[in-house]
Structure formats: C-alpha cells, structure tokens
Amino acid sequence: MDDQICPRCKTTKYRNPSLKLMVNVCGHALCESCVDLLFLKGSGACPECQIPLRRTNFRIQLFEDSMVEKEVDIRKRILRDFNKKEEDFTTLREYNDYLEEIETIIYNLANNIDVIETNKRIEQYKKANKEQILKSKSKLGREEYELEELLELEKQQEEERKLELIKQEVEMKKKKIREKEALIDELMFSEADAANIVETFASTIQATREEAKVVPVAKVTQFSTGIKFGRQGQQTFMPVPKVEEGPTYCYKRIEQEVEGPHPPGWQEMESGGYIAHVRSEKPAEKAGGFKSNIACLRALQEAMAGLYHNPSQRPPESMAI
Structure with missing residues (x-):
C-alpha cells in the first residue's frame, strides 16, 4: 500500500507520523501545515487545479483516495436538496429515473464533466421544488x-x-x-x-x-430499542445423558395402523395416474414447501385408512380404555 504523502511538500506518514491530510471541495489533498501556510488570509487557490477555496471548508481526509473523499462530499451536498422519497412518486419508474438523475449529477461534478450545465440543472431543480425541499x-x-x-x-x-x-x-x-x-x-x-x-x-x-456484599451494577444486555445482544438471549441446552442413568433415546419410526388396503407410495401414485387430474401447485404454494403430490398422497391415505373398519367389533380387553 502506498504511503500517504502531501503532493506539495512531499511529507510522508513515515517521516511525520502525526501527518494529517486535508481536503476541500476540489478533492485535492494537502497536509495540515500546507493548508495553514497557503490559506493564512482565510482563502486562496488550490495548488493543483487553481480553484478558489476557503480555509474553513478544509476537513481531515477520511478515505485513502482523495477522489472518493470528493465524491462523498458532493453526494452529501446534493442529497440535502435532492431528498425526495419513493412515496413522492406515482410510479416506481419515475422514482428510478429520479435516482439515476442524481447519480448523473454526482458523477459529472466529481469528474468535472459539464460542470456549468450540471449546476444549472441543480439550481432549476431547487427553484421548482423549493417547498418540497424545505x-x-x-x-x-x-x-x-x-x-x-x-x-x-x-x-x-x-x-x-x-x-x-x-x-x-x-x-x-x-x-x-x-x-x-x-x-x-x-x-x-x-x-x-x-x-x-x-x-x-x-x-x-x-x-x-x-x-455487606456490594450489589453489582446491572450489566447492560440490550440496546435502547429493546434488542438483546451478546449471549444473553440464548437458551441453555439440556445436559448430555449418561449411560449409567438409563438408556439413551433411540429413534423409532412411526408405523401407521391401516384398517384397509395399503395406500400407494410416491412412485406407485405417480405411475398409477393418481395425480393426473390434480392441479399443480402455484409458485407461492411451492415456495412454502407444498406440492400437489403431497396433497394427493394424504387424501389417498385418509380414504383407505378405515375401509375395513367394523364399529360393531369391540376391541380386545387389553386395548380397551
């Protein structure tokens, strides 16, 4: 990475660790000493582009690239007047055109393209939208x-x-x-x-x-908006069971009791033509995890589950409630 350097006195950050580069509206950087030297009377010209500048408008450079600093400054200044929101437009296309116009103005001013015409456009907009801006x-x-x-x-x-x-x-x-x-x-x-x-x-x-135990000051666990931060909101997990305490959990697949013919599976349902007359799922339903074959399979299972059920037949004594 190139070391920071003042383009006028050639002082670098390596030679002067306390070096502070400052920029103005033109975007060209100068060190703090050169700014104090060149702008003793409060105003003067930029050594690189000769644009008239004021001492009060100089600020410390935040970005390594001075052109980025210039664009950020121009963007802040333009957005103070071009401050309409999406709800101020009738259509989304008009709002996008408005945003594109803002970016064009910022690009022209940052790259010194049609500066006079661009400033005229800005003044015309400010006059036409004076009440909205205020x-x-x-x-x-x-x-x-x-x-x-x-x-x-x-x-x-x-x-x-x-x-x-x-x-x-x-x-x-x-x-x-x-x-x-x-x-x-x-x-x-x-x-x-x-x-x-x-x-x-x-x-x-x-x-x-x-x-006489001192009550500690309550630790801050959330922002002013009520949103918790850190690990305060996390739930604690249950301890891992030990073998000597009893058998560990073992998964057993649920077997559905069917009092009727065995319902078809996924492949049998598709090959048998069960879903030929079932409408396909909509995009919103598909996004939620629903598919037409799921509904068809569930309907077949419910229809066949109790075909052989005999309500007059009493269950065995061991199954009676």
Missing part, C-alpha cells in the same frame, strides 16, 4: 434531533454506570487497605499467636464481606 429538510431535522437525544441519553447512562463502578472499586481498595493496616497493628501489639490472629482475622473479614 419540508423534507425539516422532517429530517426532527428525526436527527430525536436520534441525537437518544444517543446522548444512552451516553449519559453509560457514564453513570462507569462512575458507579469506579466508585465501588475505590471503596473496595480503601477497605482492603484498612483491613491490612488493622491486621498489621494486631500482629504488632497483640501477644497472642500470630497464626491464630491471621486465621481469626480472615474468618471475620470473610463474614463481614458476605454480610
């Missing part, structure tokens, strides 16, 4: 404001949780220090056996900690 901007502004409020609230709650954890850790450290100092004083000034003192002290501390 309405969409106000709607987006409200949504962004609400989203920022939610993010700020989550940030405050997270900070409070961190402060509470830090406070608990500090208290625990102070308590441990006090316990150690008390043990040392006891060993220094007491005439009792040192082993007994340590043992008694350890049991006392253990009992005290269990009585």
Whole structure:
C-alpha cells in the first residue's frame, strides 16, 4: 500500500507520523501545515487545479483516495436538496429515473464533466421544488434531533454506570487497605499467636464481606430499542445423558395402523395416474414447501385408512380404555 504523502511538500506518514491530510471541495489533498501556510488570509487557490477555496471548508481526509473523499462530499451536498422519497412518486419508474438523475449529477461534478450545465440543472431543480425541499429538510431535522437525544441519553447512562463502578472499586481498595493496616497493628501489639490472629482475622473479614456484599451494577444486555445482544438471549441446552442413568433415546419410526388396503407410495401414485387430474401447485404454494403430490398422497391415505373398519367389533380387553 502506498504511503500517504502531501503532493506539495512531499511529507510522508513515515517521516511525520502525526501527518494529517486535508481536503476541500476540489478533492485535492494537502497536509495540515500546507493548508495553514497557503490559506493564512482565510482563502486562496488550490495548488493543483487553481480553484478558489476557503480555509474553513478544509476537513481531515477520511478515505485513502482523495477522489472518493470528493465524491462523498458532493453526494452529501446534493442529497440535502435532492431528498425526495419513493412515496413522492406515482410510479416506481419515475422514482428510478429520479435516482439515476442524481447519480448523473454526482458523477459529472466529481469528474468535472459539464460542470456549468450540471449546476444549472441543480439550481432549476431547487427553484421548482423549493417547498418540497424545505419540508423534507425539516422532517429530517426532527428525526436527527430525536436520534441525537437518544444517543446522548444512552451516553449519559453509560457514564453513570462507569462512575458507579469506579466508585465501588475505590471503596473496595480503601477497605482492603484498612483491613491490612488493622491486621498489621494486631500482629504488632497483640501477644497472642500470630497464626491464630491471621486465621481469626480472615474468618471475620470473610463474614463481614458476605454480610455487606456490594450489589453489582446491572450489566447492560440490550440496546435502547429493546434488542438483546451478546449471549444473553440464548437458551441453555439440556445436559448430555449418561449411560449409567438409563438408556439413551433411540429413534423409532412411526408405523401407521391401516384398517384397509395399503395406500400407494410416491412412485406407485405417480405411475398409477393418481395425480393426473390434480392441479399443480402455484409458485407461492411451492415456495412454502407444498406440492400437489403431497396433497394427493394424504387424501389417498385418509380414504383407505378405515375401509375395513367394523364399529360393531369391540376391541380386545387389553386395548380397551
């Protein structure tokens, strides 16, 4: 991967690890030092394309390719005015044509193609859709404001949780220090056996900690929207049975009792012409796993299952309920 380099002073990231490349609307990159040097009066021309630029419009380059940075900047600026939604159009074709027009404008401005004509198209659109643009901007502004409020609230709650954890850790450290100092004083000034003192002290501390156990701060397990994350929502599996506890599960195929002729199978049903007069499944039914031969086979099984059934014949005593 090529190292980042300022095209004017030729400083690289290797020579200056704190190098920050900055870009403006033209898309050409300059390091922060060159920007400060060339734009002392607040405005000046780009050293590469001579386009008049302002110092306030420079920003840190996020992408390695400066042309990508330029296209992203142009896209943000264009989409602030071209902000119609699909529901604002009568047909999907009109909406797709609208999106294609936006991409054409962005491509022309990013590659310096018919810039004057493209800017005229943008101004004409802004004049013709002034009310729609203002309405969409106000709607987006409200949504962004609400989203920022939610993010700020989550940030405050997270900070409070961190402060509470830090406070608990500090208290625990102070308590441990006090316990150690008390043990040392006891060993220094007491005439009792040192082993007994340590043992008694350890049991006392253990009992005290269990009585005054600090309730831990509840761990965050979900986002503000209620969606759980991590492994909190997963169910635990049953333990694997052991041989000494009893026989393990063994699968046995279910045998259907038929009081009538044995129903045909899949191949017999197709070769026998049973499905010749059954309509084929629709695409939606097929997508759901339903097929016409399944319905035909089930109907044949239900029809033949009880043909020989005799309701007057009582079942054996062993089968009676």
